[in-house]
Amino acid sequence: MIDALExxxxVATGALAVFGVVLTILNRPPDRxxxxxxxAVxxxxxxxxxIAAVRVFSGTALPETQTFLIYLVVSVCVLPIATQFATAEPTRWGGTVIAVGAIATAVAVWRLQGLWLAGA
Known part of the structure; x- marks a missing residue:
């Protein structure tokens, strides 16, 4: 994986989490x-x-390829699901839902990097 992109x-998921918490503190539902x-995230x-999928399927050997691919899918799916939950019924807590989704995504990305480095 590319370290700069990681x-x-x-940083982007951290900023998104802070933005979600700020919206909650301001008592505003998630907006446009x-x-x-x-x-953007x-x-x-x-x-x-x-990029990671192309590298894995083109021959990069990882000790836990299946786990890596599962984390890869999870990292892409969590934020849209959290956003759907947050905006389905707009309340002040929608920002917190997105913040938790952003933190979970950051943890998945961090774990992806750990799995990638284990294969290096």
Missing amino acids: ILVL TMRLAVG EVLLVVQAA
């Missing part, structure tokens, strides 16, 4: 700005997943 994804922020995650 750091960018971790939040959906755009989630979309999701684009980074899809780019990272595509």
Whole structure:
């Protein structure tokens, strides 16, 4: 995986989590700005997943390839699901739902890097 892209994804998910908490503190439901922020982070995650998948399927040997691929899918799926839950019935807690999804995504990305380094 690309270290710079991983750091960018971790910073972006951290910023998204902070944004979600701020929205909750301000007593505002997630709005268009939040959906755009989630979309931007999701684009980074899809780019990272595509690069990693190409490298894995082109022969990079990992000790736990199946686990790596599961984490890869999870890292891409968590934020859209959290956003759907947060915006289905807009309340002040929607920002917290997205923040938790962003933290879970950051943990998945961090674990991906650990699995990748174990294969190096």
